[in-house]
Amino acid sequence: MSQLLTSAPASGGLPAPVPTSPVRLTINGQTQTLQLAPWTSLLDALREYAHLTGTKKGCDHGQCGACTVLVNGRRINSCLTLAVMHEDDDITTIEGLGTPDNLSPLQQAFVDHDAFQCGYCTPGQICSAQGLLNEGRAHSEAEIKELMSGNLCRCGAYVGILDAVKEVVDSEGRQEK
Amino acid sequence: MTQTNHIGKAPNRVDGPLKVAGAAHYSGEFNVPDLAYGYVVSSPIAKGKILKIHADEVRALPGVLEVFSHENVPHLAWLDKSYKDQIAPGGSPFRPLHAPDITFNQQPIALVVADTFELARYAAALLRIDYEQEAHETNLEAKRTEGFVPGKGKAGFQPPPPPRGNPDKALANATHSIEAEYAHGAQHHNPMELFTTTVEWRGDGKITAYDKTQGVFNVQNYLTSVFGLKKEDCRVVNQFMGGGFGAGLRPQYSVFMAVLASLELKRSVRVTLTRQQMFSIGHRPNTLQLLKMGTNPDGTLASLQHHALHETSQFEDYTENIVNWSGMLYQCENVKLGYELAKLDIYSPQDMRAPGAASGNVGLEVAMDEMAYAAGLDPLEFRLRNYADRDQNVDKPFSSKKLRECYQQAAAKFGWETRSQEPRSMRANGKLVGMGMGGGVWDAAQKKSAAKAIISADGKLTVRSGTGENGTGTYTIMTQIAAETLGLPLEAVTFELGDTDQPEAPIQGGSWTAASVGTAVKDACDALGEKILKLAQKPADSPLKGAKYDDVEFVNGQLRLRLDHDQAVVLRDVLQASGETQLEADSSAQPNMAKQQPYSLHSHNVAFAEVEVDEDLGTIKVTRVVSAVAAGRILNQKTARSQVLGSVVWGLGMALMEETIMDHKFGRYVNHNFAEYHIPVNADIPHIDVIFVHEDDDIVNPLGVKGIGEVGMLGVTAAIANAVFHATGKRVRDLPILLDKLL
Ligand code: FES
Ligand code: FES
Numbered sequence: 001m002s003q004l005l006t007s008a009p010a011s012g013g014l015p016a017p018v019p020t021s022p023v024r025l026t027i028n029g030q031t032q033t034l035q036l037a038p039w040t041s042l043l044d045a046l047r048e049y050a051h052l053t054g055t056k057k058g059c060d061h062g063q064c065g066a067c068t069v070l071v072n073g074r075r076i077n078s079c080l081t082l083a084v085m086h087e088d089d090d091i092t093t094i095e096g097l098g099t100p101d102n103l104s105p106l107q108q109a110f111v112d113h114d115a116f117q118c119g120y121c122t123p124g125q126i127c128s129a130q131g132l133l134n135e136g137r138a139h140s141e142a143e144i145k146e147l148m149s150g151n152l153c154r155c156g157a158y159v160g161i162l163d164a165v166k167e168v169v170d171s172e173g174r175q176e177k
Numbered sequence: 178m179t180q181t182n183h184i185g186k187a188p189n190r191v192d193g194p195l196k197v198a199g200a201a202h203y204s205g206e207f208n209v210p211d212l213a214y215g216y217v218v219s220s221p222i223a224k225g226k227i228l229k230i231h232a233d234e235v236r237a238l239p240g241v242l243e244v245f246s247h248e249n250v251p252h253l254a255w256l257d258k259s260y261k262d263q264i265a266p267g268g269s270p271f272r273p274l275h276a277p278d279i280t281f282n283q284q285p286i287a288l289v290v291a292d293t294f295e296l297a298r299y300a301a302a303l304l305r306i307d308y309e310q311e312a313h314e315t316n317l318e319a320k321r322t323e324g325f326v327p328g329k330g331k332a333g334f335q336p337p338p339p340p341r342g343n344p345d346k347a348l349a350n351a352t353h354s355i356e357a358e359y360a361h362g363a364q365h366h367n368p369m370e371l372f373t374t375t376v377e378w379r380g381d382g383k384i385t386a387y388d389k390t391q392g393v394f395n396v397q398n399y400l401t402s403v404f405g406l407k408k409e410d411c412r413v414v415n416q417f418m419g420g421g422f423g424a425g426l427r428p429q430y431s432v433f434m435a436v437l438a439s440l441e442l443k444r445s446v447r448v449t450l451t452r453q454q455m456f457s458i459g460h461r462p463n464t465l466q467l468l469k470m471g472t473n474p475d476g477t478l479a480s481l482q483h484h485a486l487h488e489t490s491q492f493e494d495y496t497e498n499i500v501n502w503s504g505m506l507y508q509c510e511n512v513k514l515g516y517e518l519a520k521l522d523i524y525s526p527q528d529m530r531a532p533g534a535a536s537g538n539v540g541l542e543v544a545m546d547e548m549a550y551a552a553g554l555d556p557l558e559f560r561l562r563n564y565a566d567r568d569q570n571v572d573k574p575f576s577s578k579k580l581r582e583c584y585q586q587a588a589a590k591f592g593w594e595t596r597s598q599e600p601r602s603m604r605a606n607g608k609l610v611g612m613g614m615g616g617g618v619w620d621a622a623q624k625k626s627a628a629k630a631i632i633s634a635d636g637k638l639t640v641r642s643g644t645g646e647n648g649t650g651t652y653t654i655m656t657q658i659a660a661e662t663l664g665l666p667l668e669a670v671t672f673e674l675g676d677t678d679q680p681e682a683p684i685q686g687g688s689w690t691a692a693s694v695g696t697a698v699k700d701a702c703d704a705l706g707e708k709i710l711k712l713a714q715k716p717a718d719s720p721l722k723g724a725k726y727d728d729v730e731f732v733n734g735q736l737r738l739r740l741d742h743d744q745a746v747v748l749r750d751v752l753q754a755s756g757e758t759q760l761e762a763d764s765s766a767q768p769n770m771a772k773q774q775p776y777s778l779h780s781h782n783v784a785f786a787e788v789e790v791d792e793d794l795g796t797i798k799v800t801r802v803v804s805a806v807a808a809g810r811i812l813n814q815k816t817a818r819s820q821v822l823g824s825v826v827w828g829l830g831m832a833l834m835e836e837t838i839m840d841h842k843f844g845r846y847v848n849h850n851f852a853e854y855h856i857p858v859n860a861d862i863p864h865i866d867v868i869f870v871h872e873d874d875d876i877v878n879p880l881g882v883k884g885i886g887e888v889g890m891l892g893v894t895a896a897i898a899n900a901v902f903h904a905t906g907k908r909v910r911d912l913p914i915l916l917d918k919l920l
Binding site (some may be wrong): 003004005006007008009013014016017037039040044047048051052053054055056057058059060061063064066093094095097098099100101103107108110111112114116117118119120121122123126144145146148149150151152153154155156157158159160161162 | 189190192193194195196197198199200201202203205206208221222228231234235237238239240293294295296299303305306307308309310367368369370371417418419420422449451452647648649650815816818819820822823824825826827850851852856857858859860861862864865
């Protein structure tokens with residue numbers, strides 16, 4: 001019992017890929033021009049063209065949150081948006097939040113609470129948590145857990161992530177008062 | 178206590194700042210010049226033949242460099258042996274792009290290489306392929322009666338021990354008995370980082386492969402034998418791995434593809450799998466287990482029988498140790514263990530966190546719960562009555578075993594005494610409440626490992642070993658061991674790993690890295706310490722004159738007599754006075770077989786879980802977990818706790834969510850993405866308490882560590898399943914326990 005699966009040829013050859021054009025992006029306060037095709041995702045633009053590899057690819061389909069960055073302060077999945085759509089935006093990646101020698105409060109809290117193991121989901125978690133702080137929405141543990149649930153962590157560092165985010169949420173709350 | 182006493186403390190991860198700042202470089206993140214991108218094309222059919230690949234249409238696209246397939250792959254190694262990696266199972270390993278035959282769905286059948294990732298993806302989507310499709314079989318149910326007993330198989334596989342006593346007679350005469358079948362579907366590792374390899378073309382046939390792997394040496398051996406490369410021309414590097422869980426134990430086809438393309442195109446190439454393709458690289462196999470148990474009037478086990486059948490591919494006999502644990506976790510004189518495989522048209526399964534044990538443990542520990550109920554005993558009390566002081570599989574005492582203390586401490590913390598035995602007898606917040614428990618056992622292994630330690634005149638220590646860091650904390654614990662051995666602050670020590678230019682370390686798996694590489698690191702530092710002592714004794718007025726290495730200790734940057742701390746020299750002064758710019762020492766550590774041989778070496782754990790079940794909706798919420806682990810000495814309280822927390826999350830996923838669903842009509846996994854293959858998210862995870870019960874054990878290895886990455890996953894899944902029974906009175910024996918199974 002066998003069956004043939006044969007695909008039909010494209011008439012007149014395959015459609016040529018779309019040409020690239022210069023795209024101006026402001027990433028972590030620095031403006032640079034990248035030569036990009038219109039179908040290049042913001043995530044691929046960051047990783048493969050701007051060589052900012054702190055932003056991670058875990059699925060490329062908006063299902064894991066590893067690629068979370070801040071666009072005008074709001075968290076988005078950078079794999080679900082095209083780079084050309086962000087010429088006028090202010091893009092912040094994990095590299096823009098702090099450096100190994102000068103960590104942001106969230107980054108430090110993640111280290112202190114061991115809120116990661118392999119670290120691959122971590123930049124996305126931190127950008128997501130930063131967005132959540134910016135939104136000023138999460139206060140209780142239950143809210144933080146819910147609002148951080150778009151960021152998968154296969155190492156299962158969720159307890160530490162909650163503790164780290166809670167610590168910073170609480171300390172920022174105290175400062176506001 | 179001094180500040181250079183690091184082992185057993187809870188320092189932050191030394192690689193933490195790099196990871197949280199996005200500055201740790203994973204394999205797909207090396208920016209090499211003139212990089213081309215490869216995109217893998219996967220088979221849409223499970224079985225058949227490729228008739229034609231219409232590669233020329235795609236090659237004609239501007240920017241496309243080449244399409245590789247069996248039609249044009251150059252001559253590679255011929256013998257099967259050349260494709261066998263260090264832990265390949267028995268059989269014939271899969272050879273990518275080797276022949277037109279399709280033996281599993283999603284089989285990689287072509288690689289499209291282009292100037293950019295987007296172009297490669299575009300071209301791959303347009304590649305036309307003609308197939309001849311044949312009938313396939315992917316359903317284990319259809320092969321129930323066609324199981325076979327595998328041969329010796331891969332390294333580490335132990336066929337079940339022969340039966341002991343008279344298990345059938347004992348079962349027939351038992352006061353109470355149970356018999357039940359347990360099942361779980363395929364599960365996929367799904368580390369967050371996609372499998373990826375960046376091959377840097379260094380010219381003249383030389384390459385560096387930055388590869389996602391749990392064993393750089395395993396990959397190097399594979400590449401040199403498959404592609405005929407010299408070791409010195411084929412460097413493999415992996416400094417950070419975005420999770421492995423077993424998926425990176427064997428070389429994956431991503432590295433084969435990237436190296437092939439790089440050698441052929443004489444150019445640097447990166448190949449990254451898609452999340453969908455992450456479901457084509459091995460998995461925890463679909464497994465069916467039959468358990469029979471009977472008790473004596475005093476609640477001791479009269480008979481224990483455990484049989485497992487799981488799937489494997491047509492070409493390899495993948496094996497794991499599923500049932501053996503059942504012969505050693507409890508005391509029982511009449512035991513029968515059986516293990517079979519069945520061949521299906523799927524890819525070979527692959528070790529996945531606590532391979533074998535995680536599967537067998539669910540069968541055993543749920544059956545123990547059923548048996549406790551049948552015998553009218555509290556499940557914890559039942560386990561205590563059957564506590565094993567000796568490993569009956571091999572008839573040896575345990576080198577150490579504090580499972581009893583785990584039971585006691587975890588039960589107390591959890592409040593097990595508040596539980597009422599009757600199912601459906603506890604309620605809270607309008608929901609049914611259930612409490613369950615389960616325990617487990619895992620190997621404490623040590624493998625041969627090497628390390629090098631180098632100290633410079635300014636007192637900075639560098640230690641190297643080609644092991645891996647996939648989240649387990651290797652950088653940190655090795656830094657702690659090295660720093661403590663030579664009395665240095667953590668900041669003065671750099672540990673380097675993940676490079677075939679370094680001394681050889683084993684594959685990172687089996688929870689043996691801390692014991693194996695840790696011992697090598699300690700030995701290298703001790704060897705260096707002896708050299709430093711010799712230097713320190715050179716001056717005629719040395720306060721350490723005549724001292725042996727055992728008489729001295731390194732503390733706080735000093736070298737001093739153990740019994741007279743005033744007789745001390747400053748390490749840096751010794752090094753500077755010696756006139757040497759640096760001093761180095763090597764080690765090669767092996768397990769002490771003579772010392773280990775009389776004993777059974779194992780770690781143990783127990784987990785207690787509480788669930789709330791909504792009776793109307795069938796939704797299950799895990800509300801609390803307490804996990805206690807006895808795994809020798811804990812090197813770093815913080816990273817070890819994280820490993821156990823992660824294990825609990827895995828156990829929860831296995832209990833309630835994870836299953837890769839095969840559509841048998843197409844022989845294809847249908848939920849091969851993160852939206853439909855569910856893993857736990859933050860909101861699923863309850864409060865988790867982790868307890869380490871310390872064991873003093875100088876038999877397992879000089880450091881006294883047993884490893885922690887896998888044992889913590891055991892017990893958890895069964896504890897949750899048992900808690901669901903306790904809450905609802907309904908025994909679900911096929912995982913995951915989805916709400917429809919409760920309605
Ligand atoms: S990579 Fe964007 S959500 Fe997963
Ligand atoms: S830390 Fe590894 S996936 Fe989150």
